[in-house]
Each structure stands twice: as structure tokens, then as C-alpha cells.
Amino acid sequence: MFSKACKYAIKAMIYLSSRSDENLKIGLREIAEEIDSPEPFTAKIMQTLTKQQLVNSTKGPHGGFFIEAGAPEIKLIEVVKAIDGLQFVSGCGLGLKRCSETHPCPIHFEYSQIRDAMLNLLEQQSIQSLANELQAGNSVLKQHLD
Amino acid sequence: MFSKACKYAIKAMIYLSSRSDENLKIGLREIAEEIDSPEPFTAKIMQTLTKQQLVNSTKGPHGGFFIEAGAPEIKLIEVVKAIDGLQFVSGCGLGLKRCSETHPCPIHFEYSQIRDAMLNLLEQQSIQSLANELQAGNSVLKQHLD
DNA sequence: TATATTTCGGATATTTTTGTCTTTTATTCT
DNA sequence: AGAATAAAAGACAAAAATATCCGAAATATA
Ligand code: FES
Ligand code: FES
Numbered sequence: 632m633f634s635k636a637c638k639y640a641i642k643a644m645i646y647l648s649s650r651s652d653e654n655l656k657i658g659l660r661e662i663a664e665e666i667d668s669p670e671p672f673t674a675k676i677m678q679t680l681t682k683q684q685l686v687n688s689t690k691g692p693h694g695g696f697f698i699e700a701g702a703p704e705i706k707l708i709e710v711v712k713a714i715d716g717l718q719f720v721s722g723c724g725l726g727l728k729r730c731s732e733t734h735p736c737p738i739h740f741e742y743s744q745i746r747d748a749m750l751n752l753l754e755q756q757s758i759q760s761l762a763n764e765l766q767a768g769n770s771v772l773k774q775h776l777d
Numbered sequence: 778m779f780s781k782a783c784k785y786a787i788k789a790m791i792y793l794s795s796r797s798d799e800n801l802k803i804g805l806r807e808i809a810e811e812i813d814s815p816e817p818f819t820a821k822i823m824q825t826l827t828k829q830q831l832v833n834s835t836k837g838p839h840g841g842f843f844i845e846a847g848a849p850e851i852k853l854i855e856v857v858k859a860i861d862g863l864q865f866v867s868g869c870g871l872g873l874k875r876c877s878e879t880h881p882c883p884i885h886f887e888y889s890q891i892r893d894a895m896l897n898l899l900e901q902q903s904i905q906s907l908a909n910e911l912q913a914g915n916s917v918l919k920q921h922l923d
Numbered sequence: 924t925a926t927a928t929t930t931c932g933g934a935t936a937t938t939t940t941t942g943t944c945t946t947t948t949a950t951t952c953t
Numbered sequence: 954a955g956a957a958t959a960a961a962a963g964a965c966a967a968a969a970a971t972a973t974c975c976g977a978a979a980t981a982t983a
Binding site: 632633635638639641642645707719724725726727728729731734735736737738739741742745748749752756761762764765769770771772773774 | 778779781784785787788791853865870871872873874875877880881882883884885887888891894895898902907908910911915916917918919920
């Protein structure tokens with residue numbers, strides 16, 4: 632569904648948002664720790680997100696990543712777009728060169744409905760609202776397995 | 778969503794089914810041609826499908842792949858399971874070690890609904906019925922782009 | 924200014940997926 | 954039996970995704 636990089640990105644964004652209310656910058660180490668991701672790989676992803684202007688960053692002591700306070704809501708689709716691109720929400724489920732109503736693959740009509748539901752989810756849900764649920768303790772970003 | 782191998786597998790199965798009514802065996806070359814897939818890679822996939830008993834094969838002249846006539850319907854999920862495994866229809870959308878109602882990731886409730894719809898599709902749809910639609914000209918397995 | 928901190932950028936390494944090639948084995952036909 | 958055909962099996966190659974490392978640049982603090 633999503634690449635690992637994209638999953639890390641989404642979780643990082645949600646975590647960041649859940650801690651960015653204050654004028655707080657979050658370091659790479661903390662992010663990787665809290666979303667249970669490999670630190671150097673996460674660094675690359677954060678670089679991409681920064682270049683795509685989805686997060687801000689500052690270097691140096693007390694530097695780190697943060698989401699501009701008072702910034703407009705960031706929808707999930709924007710994060711997916713930045714990391715994985717939009718192929719998955721528009722492409723054919725069986726890999727035809729283009730998804731088409733007039734020359735559909737065998738599962739087009741069933742598949743495209745589900746794909747559109749996913750697209751809808753990504754367009755509706757925002758990082759901020761998911762972060763609120765996280766803060767409220769209604770969801771988690773990592774699990775402690777014994 | 779599905780790996781390329783899995784997409785090739787599904788298309789190969791549907792094509793095979795659409796031609797297997799008669800006691801007809803289909804060669805690798807024809808399959809790869811008709812589903813627009815790399816021949817040697819497709820060979821590997823067909824080997825797997827054969828080992829998993831989803832198709833039969835015979836060697837030698839006029840040999841090839843075929844689906845046992847009068848065999849019970851093959852559901853899409855069986856093909857996906859044989860090639861990609863079931864991780865995607867049961868795993869967490871954000872990569873948590875397990876998908877859980879009690880310790881859900883931020884998108885669990887929306888995501889799992891869509892994932893279950895996909896699972897439902899895979900469990901309902903059979904290779905044979907999709908092959909019928911293909912034969913009826915209602916779908917295609919490859920496109921000719923200029 | 925000097926030092927410590929932290930991201931940035933580029934190079935490199937590993938793993939997985941995708942794809943290819945060659946030899947062997949089974950089967951059919953002559 | 955011998956020749957031709959086609960899949961099976963295993964080794965190999967290329968590409969992409971995932972992950973790591975290190976020096977450079979920026980920033981805060983002393
Ligand atoms: S053509 Fe395959 S999903 Fe639309
Ligand atoms: S916990 Fe993430 S999808 Fe269920």
C-alpha cells in the first residue's frame with residue numbers, strides 16, 4: 632500500500648504535529664524513537680519533507696523539526712504525494728499502463744471503487760486531526776511487543 | 778498495492794482460465810505475450826503457481842499451463858496469497874507490528890474498513906468469473922498505447 | 924571567537940524485487 | 954531410440970527500496 636518511507640513520513644508528521652503546538656522543535660533522534668523507525672533513514676525522509684515545505688527545520692542546538700504554528704491543515708494526501716507520489720491513487724490495480732473506464736482491466740470497477748475510497752480518506756484526514764486523537768490517547772504510533 | 782509479480786500472476790491466471798475451457802495447454806510465450814509481461818520473470822511466477830497447485834503444467838511438445846477443467850473456482854485471494862502473502866490484507870496501514878482495535882494506529886478505523894473491502898473483493902471474485910468477462914470483451918489484460 | 928549541537932548533502936552499503944540466462948528434465952513425435 | 958519441444962530449477966544480473974555513514978553548513982551558547 633504505502634512504502635515504508637511513506638509510513639515513517641506519516642507517523643513522523645503526526646508525531647511532530649502532536650508536539651508542535653508550542654514553539655517546540657523536535658530532534659531527529661526523538662522522532663525516530665517515538666515512531667520506531669531507523670534514525671538515518673528517517674533523516675532522509677525528514678529532509679524530503681522539509682524540501683517539500685511540509686515541515687520546517689532549524690539547525691544547531693535546540694534545533695530540530697516543527698510544523699509552523701497557525702499553518703493551514705496538512706492533509707494526508709500531501710504527505711503521500713511528497714514521498715510515494717500519486718501513482719497508487721490513480722494507477723490500475725493490475726498494472727495496465729493507464730486505468731480506463733473504456734478499456735478496463737478485469738477488476739477495474741471493484742478496484743477503482745476501493746481505490747477512490749482510499750483517495751477520499753487521504754484527502755479528508757489531516758495530520759492535525761490525527762495528531763489530536765493521538766494526544767487524546769486514542770491511537771498510538773508504536774507498540775511495545777514482548 | 779500488489780507487487781508486480783502478483784499483478785502478472787493474476788493476469789496470467791485470468792488469461793489461462795479464459796482459454797482453458799477446452800483441453801488446451803498454453804505456452805509461456807503466449808501467456809507473457811498476452812499479458813504484456815517479461816517472459817523469464819513470468820516463467821518464475823508460473824513455476825510458483827504450479828507448485829502452489831493453482832495451475833497445472835506439462836512439459837514437452839504441446840505442453841504448457843492449464844487450469845484443470847471442472848476444478849473448483851479459484852478466488853483472487855488464493856493467487857495473492859501464493860505470490861504476495863496475506864500481510865497486506867491483515868497488516869497495519871502504518872506499519873505497526875500488528876493491527877489492533879485496542880491499540881490502533883491513527884488511521885486504523887478508516888483504513889481497516891477499506892482494507893476489509895479489498896479483502897472482501899479478493900475473497901468474492903473468482904478467476905473464472907473474471908475470465909468470463911474477459912471473453913465477453915468487457916475487459917482487457919493489456920493496452921496498446923501509441 | 925570557540926565549541927557543541929543538529930540538520931543537510933552526498934556517497935556508500937544492504938536487502939528486496941524484478942528480470943535474465945543456462946542447464947536439466949519430462950514429454951511428444953518421428 | 955533419437956530429435957525436438959517446453960517447463961523446471963538454479964545461478965546470475967540489474968534495479969529499486971531501505972538503511973547507513975561522514976563531512977559540511979548552520980546555529981546557539983559559552
Ligand atoms: S483499469 Fe485496472 S483499475 Fe482501472
Ligand atoms: S492498527 Fe494500523 S491499521 Fe489497524
